[in-house]
Amino acid sequence: MNSQDLSEVLPAEQDMEGHPLGNGGVEFIEAHSEEDISNVLARAYKDDKTVNVISGGTKRGFGGAIEQADILLSLAKYKGIIEHSVGDLTMTVRPGTTLKEITDKLADKGQRVSLDTPWPEMATIGGIVSSNDSGPKRLSYGFARDLVIGTRIVYADGRVIRTGGKVVKNVAGYDMNKLFIGAMGTLGVISEITIKLQPLPKYEGLLLLHFPEGSEQVIRDFSVSILDSMMEPVSLEILNPSISEKMTGKRQYTLAIAFEDRENAVFDQEKRVYEHLPNGVTYTVLHEEEARQWWEKFRHFGPNGSNDSGNDALTQAALKIGSNNLDVLANLAAADSLAEEHHVAIEAHGGIGHGISRVYIEGYPEDIVPYMKALRTKVEERKGYAVCTHLPLMLRETVSVWGDKPGYFALLEGIKRTNDPKEILNRGRFVGGI
Structure with a gap:
């Protein structure tokens, strides 16, 4: 696919400079509708071109060891609330809508999306759902996977499917939404999300x-x-x-x-x-x-995809740690002691009720990598896991973002082959380099 071919689908811009976080594209295309997404993917699939997907960019440093795909497809302008059922406490929204935009709109009706993820003015609902993100109030309100009741998905070949529905009570059976939530955009592009709401607290x-x-x-x-x-x-x-x-x-x-x-x-x-x-x-x-x-x-701690410094001494990284909830304090203590040993600065917090911790790291690249490896070892000794949710591309090439491949990795590979047999979508962003 050359620039002239792309212009027949949507206007494209050249982006040859790359980005220190990688996950870019030689050609940049902005989608304004589901049809745009479908047309771009269908054309890319036909011509065996790879596609990276981006919206607010807060997850750009999360996964992937390739600097640029052939196309960087932006959903940042595909935004807005499609439908808000006040009585049913549900909302259908486009993926490029930021969490703050949703929060401000729902507040007028005394409702909210009960997600408290970082950088709400930048993080989009599509990125939050694709990474299954959450915040401290996950203890009571759950995480993205608990709140989504329906999606529309554009497959890698441009086909569009609907999963779930627009009401909280759906038919019995496997919840197909969960296949795409947290898959980092590797199985399809989310073009529409229906989510459960909560009343604002009194x-x-x-x-x-x-x-x-x-x-x-x-x-x-x-x-x-x-x-x-x-x-x-x-x-x-x-x-x-x-x-x-x-x-x-x-x-x-x-x-x-x-x-x-x-x-x-x-x-x-x-x-x-x-x-x-x-x-x-x-x-x-x-x-x-x-x-x-x-x-x-x-909610404004840690890297956000655009606040990285060009100064090596201020290189940023972030870890998400999952563990038994009562191991959170031990993991934070290990994070603090290892930071002193490896000469990095950290800020960290964790939920003693839900077991998810966040560690934000700053220092020289040559100190950050051994620190992350040492902390992951400590966490795994307690049967937990550590995932790198932000890291410059040059370091992601030397560190396993997701850790060792899980025992069920063959199942993940099979799902990827079924949904995206040519492996064009967000290549290398998910577990095991999927």
Whole structure:
């Protein structure tokens, strides 16, 4: 396919310079409709041309060891809410719509998408769903895979299918949505998403508990007591000292406990926490707008695909760690101790209720790689996993982003061959280099 051929489908621009995060394309095409997506993929499939897909770009450093595909297909301008069923608490939206745009629109109706992923003004709903992203409030509200009830998918050859539906109660059987959620765009391009909504909370509270040094076991025991109680926190997030200092002014492990309910219910649960505070623990309490502003600031840590520095000493990387929920604190402690040993700076947090931790790393490339490998080893010793969610291309070529291939890798390969036999879509972005 040459430039003249592409122009018959959609206007194309040359992009020969590449990008330090890779996952680009020699030719750049912007889609404005599902038909545009279908036409570009059909033509690329016919001519054996590879395609990378991008929207907000926040996941550009996540997976892939190829600098440029033949085509970089952007969905950033394919945005907007298609349908909002206020009574049914569902919404159908185009993939290029940012989470902030959705949040602002739904707020007028007293509703929200209960996702609290980083960089909401940049992250698009298509990228969030394709990477199955989530935030600290996953403890109560789940993650992308829990919220999507229907999609439209454009296959690699341009065919369009619908999975699921537009109502919460669907027919029994295998939920085809789950095949595409978290697949990093390797099985098809999401052109439409129907998602469950939540009412806005009547009242929000946030307790920040500051623990003295050496309190790891105290934090663990206290968190277990919260989880075993009748309280219903929407987050139970532990912040390491460096990120805590930026968020609270205190360089200590800090436990962020959020409650969202009726005002009296929030106050009652906070009172129970006060009554059982361990010795030596201080706290800060925020309500309503103060709590919302705190979370807004919290969602702006780490790389976002466009804030990488050209300075080698400030190279950025990010890890997503999955583990038993009670191993989160041990993993964060390992992340801190190894950072000192490998001469990198980190900010980290993790959910003691759901077991997902994030580690944001800054330093020289030659220090970052051994640090990530050492931390992954520590995590795997506890039967967890560590995935590199952001890394410059030159480092992704030396580090396995997803870790070792899982025992079910042959199944993943079979699904890929069925959906994209020519392997044109987002090549190398998923587990095992799929």
